[in-house]
Amino acid sequence: xxxxxxxxxxxxxxxxxxxxxxxxxxxxxxxxxxxxxxxxxxxxxxxxxxxxxxxxxxxxxxxxxxxxxxxxxxxxxxxxxxxxxxxxxxxxxxxxxxxxxxxxxxxxxxxxxxxxxxxxxxxxxxxxxxxxxxxxxxxxxxxxxxxxxxxxxxxxxxxxxxxxxxxxxxxxxxxxxxxxxxxxxxxxxxxxxxxxxxxxxxxxxxxxxxxxxxxxxxxxxxxxxxxxxxxxxxxxxxxxxxxxxxxxxxxxxxxxxxxxxxxxxxxxxxxxxxxxxxxxxxxxxxxxxxxxxxxxxxxxxxxxxxxxxxxxxxxxxxxxxxxxxxxxxxxxxxxxxxxxxxxxxxxxxxxxxxxxxxxxxxxxxxxxxxxxxxxxxxxxxxxxxxxxxxxxxxxxxxxxxxxxxxxxxxxxxxxxxxxxxxxxxxxxxxxxxxxxxxxxxxxxxxxxxxxxxxxxxxxxxxxxxxxxxxxxxxxxxxxxxxxxxxxxxxxxxxxxxxxxxxxxxxxxxxxxxxxxxxxxxxxxxxxxxxxxxxxxxxxxxxxxxxxxxxxxxxxxxxxxxxxxxxxxxxxxxxxxxxxxxxxxxxxxxxxxxxxxxxxxxxxxxxxxxxxxxxxxx
Amino acid sequence: xxxxxxxxxxxxxxxxxxxxxxxxxxxxxxxxxxxxxxxxxxxxxxxxxxxxxxxxxxxxxxxxxxxxxxxxxxxxxxxxxxxxxxxxxxxxxxxxxxxxxxxx
Numbered sequence: 001x002x003x004x005x006x007x008x009x010x011x012x013x014x015x016x017x018x019x020x021x022x023x024x025x026x027x028x029x030x031x032x033x034x035x036x037x038x039x040x041x042x043x044x045x046x047x048x049x050x051x052x053x054x055x056x057x058x059x060x061x062x063x064x065x066x067x068x069x070x071x072x073x074x075x076x077x078x079x080x081x082x083x084x085x086x087x088x089x090x091x092x093x094x095x096x097x098x099x100x101x102x103x104x105x106x107x108x109x110x111x112x113x114x115x116x117x118x119x120x121x122x123x124x125x126x127x128x129x130x131x132x133x134x135x136x137x138x139x140x141x142x143x144x145x146x147x148x149x150x151x152x153x154x155x156x157x158x159x160x161x162x163x164x165x166x167x168x169x170x171x172x173x174x175x176x177x178x179x180x181x182x183x184x185x186x187x188x189x190x191x192x193x194x195x196x197x198x199x200x201x202x203x204x205x206x207x208x209x210x211x212x213x214x215x216x217x218x219x220x221x222x223x224x225x226x227x228x229x230x231x232x233x234x235x236x237x238x239x240x241x242x243x244x245x246x247x248x249x250x251x252x253x254x255x256x257x258x259x260x261x262x263x264x265x266x267x268x269x270x271x272x273x274x275x276x277x278x279x280x281x282x283x284x285x286x287x288x289x290x291x292x293x294x295x296x297x298x299x300x301x302x303x304x305x306x307x308x309x310x311x312x313x314x315x316x317x318x319x320x321x322x323x324x325x326x327x328x329x330x331x332x333x334x335x336x337x338x339x340x341x342x343x344x345x346x347x348x349x350x351x352x353x354x355x356x357x358x359x360x361x362x363x364x365x366x367x368x369x370x371x372x373x374x375x376x377x378x379x380x381x382x383x384x385x386x387x388x389x390x391x392x393x394x395x396x397x398x399x400x401x402x403x404x405x406x407x408x409x410x411x412x413x414x415x416x417x418x419x420x421x422x423x424x425x426x427x428x429x430x431x432x433x434x435x436x437x438x439x440x441x442x443x444x445x446x447x448x449x450x451x452x453x454x455x456x457x458x459x460x461x462x463x464x465x466x467x468x469x470x471x472x473x474x475x476x477x478x479x480x481x482x483x484x485x486x487x488x489x490x491x492x493x494x495x496x497x498x499x500x501x502x503x504x505x506x507x508x509x510x511x512x513x514x515x516x517x518x519x520x521x522x523x524x525x526x527x528x529x530x531x532x533x534x535x536x537x538x539x540x541x542x543x544x545x546x547x548x549x550x551x552x553x554x555x556x557x558x559x560x561x562x563x564x565x566x567x568x569x570x571x572x573x574x575x576x577x578x579x580x581x582x583x584x585x586x587x588x589x590x591x592x593x594x595x596x597x598x599x600x601x602x603x604x605x606x607x608x609x610x611x612x613x614x615x616x617x
Numbered sequence: 618x619x620x621x622x623x624x625x626x627x628x629x630x631x632x633x634x635x636x637x638x639x640x641x642x643x644x645x646x647x648x649x650x651x652x653x654x655x656x657x658x659x660x661x662x663x664x665x666x667x668x669x670x671x672x673x674x675x676x677x678x679x680x681x682x683x684x685x686x687x688x689x690x691x692x693x694x695x696x697x698x699x700x701x702x703x704x705x706x707x708x709x710x711x712x713x714x715x716x717x718x719x720x721x
Contacts, residue, residue: 587720589652589713593643 009128012121019118035117043093080134083474088131098457105453123149166244173238177228184221201271219279226262243305247350256339284324288418291317295425327404328479334397341385344461348378355446367442387427393468427502435510628669635662
């Protein structure tokens with residue numbers, strides 16, 4: 001079995017190539033069979049691998065061939081599979097399979113059915129390469145691969161120019177992080193002479209002291225890459241716009257897998273990050289700051305997918321908080337539970353959008369709980385897990401994160417309080433979503449029923465979101481010793497009570513007294529503060545002012561080629577002179593004669609008037 | 618060395634006068650036949666100056682150059698009359714202002 005791990009990323013890749021080559025000639029059933037089947041087979045292989053790993057937890061390393069060998073650089077195409085990789089592979093292939101299945105029905109009416117599945121398969125393949133790679137260079141290949149697929153899928157409906165703009169924004173903003181990450185890789189290579197992940201951790205600890213400058217610099221550069229991919233402050237602005245893509249894409253790429261690649265990277269490089277407490281503190285504060293910012297923004301959005309997008313940013317913020325406080329297991333745990341419940345929420349919203357003529361505004365929904373019971377149950381369970389209500393999967397992981405944050409010596413209680421406030425707002429906005437969409441007056445009637453290919457993935461994800469908290473991850477001995485997570489009882493009580501409080505507030509606001517809802521929670525243009533929240537803290541506007549408009553202005557200046565003005569002037573002067581001289585060539589002999597005579601007279605005059613001394617000389 | 622019957626200055630004055638007349642003819646006349654005649658006048662004016670100067674200083678060079686100018690004039694007239702024929706043939710006129718196709 002271990003010899004066949006390379007099949008896991010290869011199958012979706014082959015299917016992607018097949019679908020691209022024969023794109024327009026295939027009937028949709030064949031496309032769905034290949035697109036979903038290849039990921040399904042990968043999922044089966046991964047389950048088999050996981051089963052063997054749980055029986056006999058040994059490290060699996062497979063080196064296929066040497067990819068690049070230049071001087072000291074020796075990058076293999078090789079896989080390194082430990083507990084963390086197993087967890088990531090399970091999420092990618094299993095959740096990926098469910099989302100592919102959902103897509104079969106969701107995208108059925110689309111004319112570019114096979115193009116869609118080709119991109120989606122390519123994405124799964126690249127993401128698997130990212131998590132399975134044993135060196136940072138191959139990881140970077142997967143990293144860029146998922147970026148390209150994300151770009152292609154956000155701009156999938158390229159007929160609308162807005163979607164193309166969103167795709168370019170996603171690509172360019174993540175590119176900023178990717179460039180920083182590349183610099184980080186170069187620093188690691190020049191300092192340590194290797195890009196192999198395991199040897200980096202070993203030689204970094206041998207070479208550097210804790211708190212040295214070099215590891216901090218490398219960590220911060222890697223962090224910038226992770227922040228770009230995982231939509232963390234200040235590079236998070238692309239994710240809400242990336243909702244322009246099809247909803248299953250948002251579920252797979254922009255919620256469950258790709259955006260957690262940054263979390264995976266930092267968890268994978270934990271050996272390096274532990275050498276730099278400064279970088280860890282930065283990660284923790286970026287995490288908690290992003291979690292709060294995005295949660296407040298989510299509370300005033302009206303587009304169902306934008307609410308979920310901001311909530312994704314916020315939840316990844318929690319994962320970064322966990323990484324920053326050294327709770328590696330908690331971060332990976334939350335990554336997994338988040339993949340379950342956020343994929344569930346996105347697919348649920350996809351099911352609603354599918355049946356409501358692509359309506360995105362939650363205030364034009366309402367009263368749907370009887371009409372769409374499966375979507376209602378999905379949202380109820382998904383939102384409960386998102387809000388971390390007790391005994392859902394999100395509860396276990398978020399509780400673990402908050403308790404680990406509280407126990408950090410330096411900023412612990414501060415980070416904990418920030419996380420707690422975020423949890424309150426999370427509960428508020430997630431149940432605002434449920435109450436507004438499923439209760440109250442019916443605004444829009446659904447025009448079709450969802451089939452089993454939508455129902456089945458939702459049901460499975462519902463179960464996973466409920467019981468996901470009881471999974472024990474095979475992460476033993478992978479991460480350094482973590483703190484014992486049992487602080488005072490009151491801390492735990494507060495952590496449990498806060499989301500409940502948020503739910504109660506949402507209930508009072510949206511069910512009991514719907515007439516007295518604050519205006520800002522319904523139409524965000526109402527007050528100044530909610531306008532700021534609605535626009536994502538005006539960051540888009542600031543970036544536009546700071547970076548985009550100076551750039552476009554300078555390009556518009558340069559498009560008139562100011563440097564060429566100099567050369568054009570030379571040409572112009574020559575043309576003028578030429579016109580002037582060619583005027584003197586009248587073609588009349590008498591004219592030439594006159595000019596000869598005048599010239600002679602002038603020369604004679606000069607000869608006469610020159611002083612005597614000159615002529616003698 | 619035998620003195621000249623007329624002073625050198627007078628001869629040079631006549632020569633300059635002839636040259637100027639030829640030059641003015643070149644500038645003013647439009648008929649190519651007259652232009653050629655003006656050229657001949659100018660050539661002979663310079664030849665006269667050479668003869669006078671050669672006689673004044675008792676040198677044979679002046680006469681040598683005169684013979685040279687004479688042969689040049691003959692050659693020039695041969696070419697010039699050829700041109701006249703061609704121009705007459707092509708432009709159906711002898712007016713040089715009409716033959717201005719080489720203007721810039």
